[in-house]
Amino acid sequence: MLITQTLDPARCAEKIRNAEKMAVLSGAGISTAAGIPDFRGPRGLYVTRRYDPDKVFEISAFRGEPHYFYEFTRDFVTEVRDVKPTFTHYFLAELEKSGPLTGIITQNIDTLHQLAGSRNVLELHGSYRSASCSKCGKNFDELTYRWWEKAMLESSAPPVAFCSACGGVLKPDIVFFGEMVNGFNAAERLIAECDLLLVLGSSLAVSPASSLPTGTQATTIVVNSGEVMLPPAPHRYFIDQNLDVYFRAVAEHLPMSAG
Template sequence: MHPLEPVACAELIRNSKSMVALTGAGISTAAGIPDFRGPKGLYVTRRYDPELVFEIDNFQRAPQYFYEFTSDFATAVRDVAPTFTHRFLAQQEQAGQLEGVITQNIDILHQMAGSRNVLELHGSYRSATCQSCRTRLHELDYPWWIDAMAGSSHPPVVHCPSCDGLLKPDIVFFGEAVNGFGRAEAMVAACDLLLVLGSSLNVTPASLLPYSTSAPTVIVNRGSVMLPPAPNRYFVDEDLDDYFTKVADHVRR
């Protein structure tokens, strides 16, 4: 394994012309958003049963389980602000250094930080589709979902404003294909620097993306990562915001 000091990471960033970031839950836990698979994650604690909440056939049969989760999730993240690392990536995009972000997260924090080119592999709550008439709603936010659930039945289930059919956020459930994986592969294949931030890379197909490039790859994550050592791969087991605060200081010099 090749550790990477912040000053060396900053030099890679300064020299990059087509950097891409792949982000996972670890970039958002510092903002107060619970992860799913970590030591205290929602799946591990079994606070929510992932098969009842996120399996597409179960959603069609009994959407109240998903919406009970959504009620808690939307309330928890409604007032959450992006982390330093979210904002750093947005600044790099604005400076022309970052081509885009590929994220496994559904929390919308990259967009809130100012990132424009964000590929959400697992979708998000920013849009929703009626399961009956296929009407699609756009530019949604957490207050919208909270209001919609408050005006629905108990347990809360949100219905289409056009036909009263079941409304599903455009989140990728178990049993559905991820969004834009071909585009994500192309982004990684074309990059000259890949940042893997806050992901243990144990969920396919996102875990396959680092294999699409031989460019320098910087992996910053607390804990183990399911990616073998290789030339040009640098592993950093540190807090993301602490590490990129130091990286940013060197990038600005």
């Protein structure tokens, strides 16, 4: 019978030191630790403001009637614009600069990894960092939450952001339900090439990201508060703990300056 193995911080640090190529898969848990509201959690925007998750990010609903999505966006950007990356975000950025980390695959749309300094970030679900005109296709890159908030407040109610070139409705480059995720092949490659995989803050309940860790024989370290949908295996370690608490302890065993 397979047992669920755990891993103390010193041994985790040793595995990071010995890794040649390390990849990370991050989920909502790393963002909620920074103060981003969990869409579906008990304190989530869906619950508190009664947004229906299946409608907010549904592509045909957006095309037919974008106001609902934009009302959600107005609340979301107001809540997240001052959010800062966590210790774990900075820790990962440092491991890319001076360690074995080759890339981060994230399910999050909040750009906190990039804000912390990470460069190779595959955003499976896109982000609010850029937008495209749904009419003429013009791309608006390097947007910020402040930009979105300003656009929301300037528009007449209900708020919708429009293309400055043609007046069409802007759609942020977030992957909606009914659209393909971004960069899935690149994510599979990143994982196929790594010898150490960290799965952080994800219960692995959302497809297709949930399938990424299942095919690799690389040493896999899963850190998440709560249950994870990945069966135990000899090369897998499970740590049910707060990410920052765990990685602050790991960092003490590594020659780095994150913090």
